[in-house]
Amino acid sequence: MTKIVRVETFLVPPRWLFVRIETDSGIVGWGEATCEGRSETVRTAVQQLSELLVGRDALRIEDHWQLMTKGSFYRGGPILASAVSGLDQALWDIAGKHFDAPVHQLLGGPVRDRIRVYGWVGGDEPAEVADHIAEQVAAGLTAVKMNASGRMSPVASVAELDGVVRRVAAAREVLGEDRDVAVDFHGRFTLANARRVAPLLEPFRPFFLEEPVVPENSHLIGEFVRSTTTPVSTGERLYSRQEFLPVLQAGIAVAQPDVSHAGGITEVRKIAALAEVYDVQLAPHCPLGPIALAACLQVGFATPNYLIQEQSIGIHYNSDAEVLDYVVDRTPFDFADGHIARLTGPGLGVEIDENAVRLADKRGHAWRGPTWRHPDGSFAEW
Structure with a gap:
């Protein structure tokens, strides 16, 4: 024992x-x-x-x-x-x-030798998109994800809709035909807005369209799926197989459980198995730290229907600390041709710098997401 x-x-x-x-x-x-x-x-x-x-x-x-x-x-x-x-x-x-x-290895052994990864490039401000994508490409990535918009009106104006299209067009121009861009609606869109904009984005061949409705409106996601030929993804705010079942039945193409929100490795593996029944791929949400990333990768190396992995190494909004600040050896997380090679160390395969963690805990943090409002003063989804 x-x-x-x-x-x-x-x-x-x-x-x-x-x-x-x-x-x-x-x-x-x-x-x-x-x-x-x-x-x-x-x-x-x-x-x-x-x-x-x-x-x-x-x-x-x-x-x-x-x-x-x-x-x-x-x-x-x-x-x-x-x-x-x-x-x-x-x-x-x-x-x-x-x-x-x-x-x-404990999950059944590896089914692949490396996992493709992507990074986040903003998108709230169109002027930032091209520069951020160029930085991620220079870092060795072959795929990125961007926000479709900033704050969105419940019924979008022509300018708002055209702004979404310009952002994605700018991304495609930088990436060319050999790299991918996923577009995150981030729950900021009403169903009506999401259905209007999806066909406008199809010429740019998005990798997937993420979280077109807020999770509490998952019963509506099937309407969105039927409105576009682009693969649809969701799941970062779903926490169990039971919550994933309706969206799988509605026809999503990519499930995005978060290994730090959806019951850990144990439950994410079960979500993956359920998704496989519906011919759905896994692309776990993970704009988090090195332990969560390592846990995701461990699941991915043993999971057949694993598409790609989100990660936030070098992301610009981590101003107080960086993903790799708390690990002893950074090399297991190196990018090669847009992939991370199979982790071979015992356990999660990452050695945590305990002294750095204990010192950081003395500083702590009180991070909060921003609060957005519409011009009339009402709440707006972030």
């Missing part, structure tokens, strides 16, 4: 929450329970869930997952799911180190 003796959390800049699980054998596992803008709340949830883990065998991962997700009468939601996610990642990290194998 590899007994859990301590669970710690670290609130580290720019906006992440790391989880550390220590065992009596000396093995330490790391996870990421970040919930952007709510990480302090998740920290409390992790501390409460740790009551279910301390003193128990760290290698009973599935049993821990069942207890953490179902052991209370009130379940689910982003806070609890994110807390479970960070703890679950750390438990898989421990298991891999215990068996001296990368996590993907």
